[in-house]
Amino acid sequence: MVDPRALYQEVILDHNKKPRNYGVLEDANRKAEGHNPVCGDHITVYLHVEGGQVQGVSFEGHSCAICKASASMMTTQVKGKSVAEAETLVQEFRDMITGKLDIGNQPHHLGRLTVFSGVRELPSRVKCAVLPWHTLHAAFAAQESVSTEKEF
Amino acid sequence: MSNAPLMKSEKDVSGGLDVARVRADFPILQRSVHDRPLVYLDNAASSQMPRQVIDRLVYYQTHEHANVHRGVHTLSQLASTAFEDARRTAQRFLGAREEREIVFVRGATEAINLVMNSYGRAFIKEGDEIILSAMEHHANIVPWQMLCQEKGARLRVIPMDDAGELLLDEYEKLFNARTRFVALSHVSNALGTVNPVREMVATAHAHGVPVLLDGAQAAPHIPVDVQALDCDFYVFSGHKLCGPTGAGVLYGKADLLERMPPWQGGGDMILNVTFERTTYNELPYKFEAGTPAIAPVIGLGAAIDYLTGIGLERIAAHEHALLAYATEAVRDIEGLRIIGTARHKAAVLSFTLGDIHPHDIGTILDQQGIAVRAGHHCAQPVMQRFGVPATARASFAFYNTFEEIDALVKGIHEVRKVFA
Numbered sequence: 001m002v003d004p005r006a007l008y009q010e011v012i013l014d015h016n017k018k019p020r021n022y023g024v025l026e027d028a029n030r031k032a033e034g035h036n037p038v039c040g041d042h043i044t045v046y047l048h049v050e051g052g053q054v055q056g057v058s059f060e061g062h063s064c065a066i067c068k069a070s071a072s073m074m075t076t077q078v079k080g081k082s083v084a085e086a087e088t089l090v091q092e093f094r095d096m097i098t099g100k101l102d103i104g105n106q107p108h109h110l111g112r113l114t115v116f117s118g119v120r121e122l123p124s125r126v127k128c129a130v131l132p133w134h135t136l137h138a139a140f141a142a143q144e145s146v147s148t149e150k151e152f
Numbered sequence: 153m154s155n156a157p158l159m160k161s162e163k164d165v166s167g168g169l170d171v172a173r174v175r176a177d178f179p180i181l182q183r184s185v186h187d188r189p190l191v192y193l194d195n196a197a198s199s200q201m202p203r204q205v206i207d208r209l210v211y212y213q214t215h216e217h218a219n220v221h222r223g224v225h226t227l228s229q230l231a232s233t234a235f236e237d238a239r240r241t242a243q244r245f246l247g248a249r250e251e252r253e254i255v256f257v258r259g260a261t262e263a264i265n266l267v268m269n270s271y272g273r274a275f276i277k278e279g280d281e282i283i284l285s286a287m288e289h290h291a292n293i294v295p296w297q298m299l300c301q302e303k304g305a306r307l308r309v310i311p312m313d314d315a316g317e318l319l320l321d322e323y324e325k326l327f328n329a330r331t332r333f334v335a336l337s338h339v340s341n342a343l344g345t346v347n348p349v350r351e352m353v354a355t356a357h358a359h360g361v362p363v364l365l366d367g368a369q370a371a372p373h374i375p376v377d378v379q380a381l382d383c384d385f386y387v388f389s390g391h392k393l394c395g396p397t398g399a400g401v402l403y404g405k406a407d408l409l410e411r412m413p414p415w416q417g418g419g420d421m422i423l424n425v426t427f428e429r430t431t432y433n434e435l436p437y438k439f440e441a442g443t444p445a446i447a448p449v450i451g452l453g454a455a456i457d458y459l460t461g462i463g464l465e466r467i468a469a470h471e472h473a474l475l476a477y478a479t480e481a482v483r484d485i486e487g488l489r490i491i492g493t494a495r496h497k498a499a500v501l502s503f504t505l506g507d508i509h510p511h512d513i514g515t516i517l518d519q520q521g522i523a524v525r526a527g528h529h530c531a532q533p534v535m536q537r538f539g540v541p542a543t544a545r546a547s548f549a550f551y552n553t554f555e556e557i558d559a560l561v562k563g564i565h566e567v568r569k570v571f572a
Contacts, residue, residue, distance in 0.1 A: 004516045004570050013571065039511045039527055040541035062541055064509035065571070125515060 007118045008065065011073075016065040021075035025058040030142050034061075034135030036127050041067045045135045054078050054086055057136075064128050066119065071132035073113060083140055089113075090133045097126050169470040174462065174551050177202040181551060188521030191556045191563075196341050196369060196500055196547030197525050198391050201455070205394060208454035212447055219443055221420055235446055238453025239436075242401050245456045246386060247377035250406055252435035256449050259400035260368040261291040263387035264335070266402055266439060267364055268295040269415040271385075272333070278304035280332040283356075285310040285318055285347070286537055287340040290530040292366045296335060305332075312537065316343035316492040323352065327359040334363040338370035338386075342531040342545070343492030344475075344500030346374070353383050362408065368392055372549075373471055373498050375464040378403050390448060395455035399448035402439070409435050416441040467550040471499035474548045478557045485564055491543050499548035502529070505564065508571050510544040516567045517544075522560055 025031075025046035033044045043061030047054065057079050059071045074093075078086040092108045095101035099120045101108060119129045175181050180200050183190050192200060212234060218227035220235045242254045257263045272295075276282065282296050286309050293307075300307055308331075310323045334356045339346050349365055356363045362384035367376060372393035378386045385408075389400040404412075414421055414432055418441035423431040432438045459467065478501050482488050487506030505513055514526030525545045528535045535542060546560055 004519050004566065007515070007519075008512070008570050016571075039509075040535075042541075064511040066512070122515060125511065128511065 007122070009115050009118075011112065011115050012065065012069040015069035015072040019059075019068055019072040021058040021072065021079070023058055023060050025056050027056060028058075030139045032135050032139035032142070034131045034138070036067075036131050039064065039128065041128055041131055043067065043071055043132060043135060045071070045132065045139045047136075047139045049083060049140070052083050054081055054083065059132060059135075063131070064125075066116075066125055066128040067131050070116060070129045071135075073115075074132050074136060077111070077113060078136065085109075087137065087140065090137045093133050094130055096120070097129050169462065169466045169550060171470070171551065171553055175553075177204065177458075178551055179203060179206070185521040185523070186519055191520075191522040191559050193546040193548060193552065193556065193560060194523045194525050195372075195549035195552075196392070196529075196545065198397070199372060199394050199549050200551070201394055201396070201451075202458055204458050205396070205451050205454045209396065209447055209451045212450050217446070220446055221437070231446055234450045234453075235444070238449050238456075241453040241456050242403075245371075245376075245460065246401070246403050247379050248403050249379060253403055253406050253409065255402040255404065255409070255436040255439045256444055257387075257400050257402050257439075258398055258445065259389035259391070260366060260387045261389075263385075263400055263402035264292055264364065264366065265295050266415050267385050267387075267404070268299050270412040270439070271362075271408065272296070272299045273302075274411075274413055276303055276305050276332050279330055280305040281308050281326075281328070281330045282306070283308045283310060283323070283326050283331060283334045283336075283361075285336050286312045287316065287318070287343055287345060287347075287531065287534050288335070288337055289341050289366065289368070290532070291368075292335050292337060292364075293533070296333075306330075309533075310336075312345075314538075315494050316340065316345045317494045318345075318347055318352075320348070320352070320355075324355055327356075327361065331359060331361050334361055335366070336363065337366040337368075338376075339367075339373065339498045340492070340531075340534070341369045341500070342502055342529040342534045342543070343494065344497040344502065344547075345492060345494040346370070346496040346498055348496075349383065350381050353381055357382065369498060369500075372459070373464075374468045384408055390452035390455060393452075393455055393459060395452040396448040398445040399452040401452075406435060409439070414438050414441065418442040420444075462550065470550050471548050471552075474552055474554065474557060475499040475501065477554055478546065478548070478560070481557055481561045482564065485561070486568070488564065491538050491540065500545060501547070502543040502545045504540055504543055505567060506571075508567060510542040512571070513544040513564070513567050516570055517560070517563045520559070520563045520566060522563045524560075 027048050028046035030047040035042050041063040046058045048056035057075045103114050116129050178200050216230040218231045220232040239254050243251050308326045310318050312318050353363045364385035365383045367386050367388040371388035384405050386403040391397040421433050421441040423433050489504045491502040510526035527542050
């Protein structure tokens with residue numbers, strides 16, 4: 001048996017239980033909705049972007065633990081960063097989860113987000129972890145809605 | 153569910169079924185997953201295949217394969233005979249009056265689409281109404297919705313109560329002069345409810361309305377007799393009853409099938425073709441255009457032989473005992489809510505666990521070698537009715553054991569521990 005804690009690490013469980021930056025962002029000037037029709041994960045990401053900087057970010061919705069923890073940790077990581085830096089994280093997170101980025105041997109800026117690297121072993125859960133990031137990306141581009149269904 | 157907890161000594165042979173012997177027929181049940189013995193509890197999605205069916209497929213491809221209904225050569229005749237034998241096997245399995253009432257299709261979904269495209273397009277018009285139930289699989293909703301959009305017809309939905317039982321009084325009230333069709337699941341895939349379809353067919357017939365029964369979850373688990381049910385159409389998929397994917401059955405009453413136009417054109421469904429006109433073939437070939445899924449159909453026949461060899465009554469009895477045991481075993485798990493508590497249920501245990509998302513339940517159970525389904529089970533209206541985004545679902549087959557249910561219960565406790 002695989003130890004479930006290999007994937008469901010303490011930090012992921014903690015963010016699932018006590019999600020950071022959860023709820024509507026009052027002064028948001030961008031938002032996007034993300035939906036994974038297969039499992040029903042459904043989140044909204046709110047952004048306050050000014051002068052190319054992420055001044056504020058929050059999320060809310062219904063989702064599994066992987067998705068919720070990913071969204072929560074994402075908000076703590078991108079807050080205060082420039083849009084360009086945040087977009088780099090989106091790309092690196094996506095590459096880590098889909099196995100294109102070898103976090104041990106290639107440079108990246110993911111930091112604590114590498115706790116999600118185990119998800120790449122579980123193809124059925126990749127979409128759960130990536131959904132918040134796709135949604136963030138869509139919010140930057142101010143697209144109305146995003147679905148991870150067609151992304152892979 | 154009034155059964156007292158079963159004693160260990162009663163566990164091994166339940167309902168007169170020697171489960172250990174049956175399990176030996178299924179090579180895949182010997183494998184492990186994540187270094188644990190596989191506990192396969194996703195039978196409502198697709199069941200496993202016994203050696204007898206695998207061997208039949210291998211024999212067919214090794215010794216008998218050619219196209220059917222065409223050649224005069226030996227192999228074509230062998231393939232055609234095996235293919236038509238499977239039709240007679242399916243006919244006996246469903247208790248159909250005639251062989252030509254059995255149409256081979258890809259599965260239940262295609263069967264429903266065939267009826268929608270052929271019967272529906274020919275006989276359902278603007279302003280007409282189609283009755284469905286609140287517990288239908290998407291396969292028995294979307295095709296009718298497409299028809300309604302095309303024709304300007306309307307869907308009416310039979311509601312259900314909190315246990316997952318259809319409200320029969322409400323069903324009767326839905327009938328009016330515009331009602332043209334009823335499409336209804338025999339057994340619900342998401343809830344396990346066994347609907348009182350015989351009475352419901354009689355109600356529809358009293359109003360002169362034909363009924364299609366979706367038997368995808370019923371045919372593998374309980375004896376079905378289409379003449380006793382008196383349904384007009386009955387559909388099921390082979391891969392849910394130990395057969396290969398790609399073959400299923402549409403049963404239709406001959407007089408209805410006769411009146412229906414073909415839905416696909418091509419070879420095999422014709423008697424004579426000129427560029428001016430085509431004369432269609434007789435039943436059932438009118439509905440079987442092109443080269444069919446020959447091997448899967450022959451495998452389906454072998455699967456039916458295997459199941460009837462064990463006996464559907466015995467299968468139903470063992471699965472009922474499994475469900476009763478599982479229902480009792482999960483009762484005390486804190487936060488566990490069973491979705492679907494109808495009085496008559498097939499061996500489906502759909503549940504939620506506190507606020508733990510079913511996908512997390514599914515992943516953690518999988519890490520212990522336990523396969524369950526997590527999601528909306530292609531029945532989103534059912535999820536909405538019960539106010540949940542998804543459920544975890546353990547669905548049992550006759551080859552499952554009480555020990556496997558013990559493993560499931562242990563696994564669910566493990567899930568709770570991770571999220572404690």
